[in-house]
Amino acid sequence: MHRILLSLSALLLSLLITSCNSESNDESNNNYPIKKVTEGIYYHQGVHQDPSEQNIGAVANVGFIIGERCVAVIDSGGSYLEGTYLRQAIKVKTDLPVCYVINTHVHPDHIFGNAAFKEDSPEFVGHEKLPAAMAARQDFFARVFKETLGAAYEGTEFISATRTVSVDKPVTLNLGNRLLTVTAYTTSHTDHDITVLDNKTKTLWTGDLLFMERIPVLDGSLSGWLSTMEQLKTLDLNYVVPGHGTASSDLWQQGFENQIRYFTTLRDEIRVIINDMGTIDEASQQVGITEQNSWELFPQYHRRNVTASFVQLEWE
């Protein structure tokens, strides 16, 4: 009797599980939630963690904009696997083809999903300096991330931009009654950042020019990024999708202010140390202490930001 009950309940349980599974497969991947920003604009919010096999590298914000003719993907994911999840998520929302995959910059969490869209034959869009940045880093990224991401890395390819955007020459992409403006910047977060503006809804995808909640990482120019932020924070926008953290209509200006405060603090405190013949080591122990409770992942990236800033400020 006991046995029968047990196997019956096991059967029920497995039925329950399969039905849940099949239901979720029809709709979307429960492990990969997609949020709507506004009409026709969706994103998956990355977790505030370092990339790992468990989180499949899905640490950055990635998403898509649907026009009447086709779809633009903005950043493809932190692994081939994430790219396939994102592609599935698009298929749930629309039957239209993907015509553009836009990479905001070279960092692995933004480009590693590119290969998942190969069969759609999209144009890959990026900054004019993206191909050079990718060529310089790809061996290093491949070696490191093969280990970091394990199985999620399988299938990842370095696919560079087939269409590039130059500084001061924004490019317009038409998704069918929906125009996107892609703008390239001088060295800021990296030396090849771009933003994507959806003119219809005044939604700006900033790439990593804006980090919300998570500590920003400097892989470009401290002074350059500060002036780019001053310019972006005054834009007239309805929605902003940052490279990391929450998309919003009302939090993003404060997000820029927080980043400006962080980097200004670093700059001012490092200048004092440099003028006193101090070292990178001293700076990374002393600088920016007031910021430590303001950011996620502060211990992982703050010293690195201090180091990168220090060697730039030596040449002021």
Place this chain on the structure above:
Amino acid sequence: MFNRIISLLAACLALAFITAPASAATPTEPLWPTLKYLYFGDKADSIREDATDLLVLEAPKRAEDAAIVPMTIKSLVPQTADKYIKNIHFIIDNNPEPYSANFHLSADLGLVDITTRMRIDQYTYVRVIAEMNDGSLHMVSRFVKASGGCSAPAGKDAAAALARLGKMQIRMRTPTIGEPVTAQVIVSHPNYNGLQYDQETRRYIREHRVTNIAISYNDKPLISVDTGISVSEDPSIRFTFTPTEAGVLKADVKDSKDQHFTQQKEIM
């Protein structure tokens, strides 16, 4: 000549690693047992390891920014005319070219206290081998963990680095004659290691790097560094010396395109 051979051998070794299929993963076999014969030949077995009574190597536990990892070498025994460190060989085991620098030092330097900045490709042992004026070899080493995530040992702004190429600084606090003073020599140089890519020409940029930084006081050499490709962009040498009389501190930099850059500072 010795240096020529060393860099040639190192290049061969690096090539062997790049072409080997296993190069994708971090090396699992320790390289030092092989490297020491490559760089020191017959004398390899005479290297005194853990020479912590003579030398200190300071390096961060983790390379925060893989492109700029500060490393400091200090001697615990003063340089004298009778007994001094003649060369310090700087080796980063797991970098593409492990032999990273050779510091030729003068007996006039007093205590050795030198900081430089290196690129670190992956987790690795970093080691310095002091070669005394009597030819004996003494080593200390440190383990450095790789930086996480997207920190590549590539330059951040190649265009900016190139625009400033050759600019130099000698920085120091106001020195007092007869007392040790810390000075820093920096030269702006992209220090391309031949792995960077030029978008315009769609080709790899030929290696263009600093090959030597020579620092002298009143024309007497203090430090001369033969630099390899592990040295960071905008190479920096920070050191301590004691000016015993008024004079001129001078730094001369040579690069692989045979360009020369120089800067000097008067001490009164």
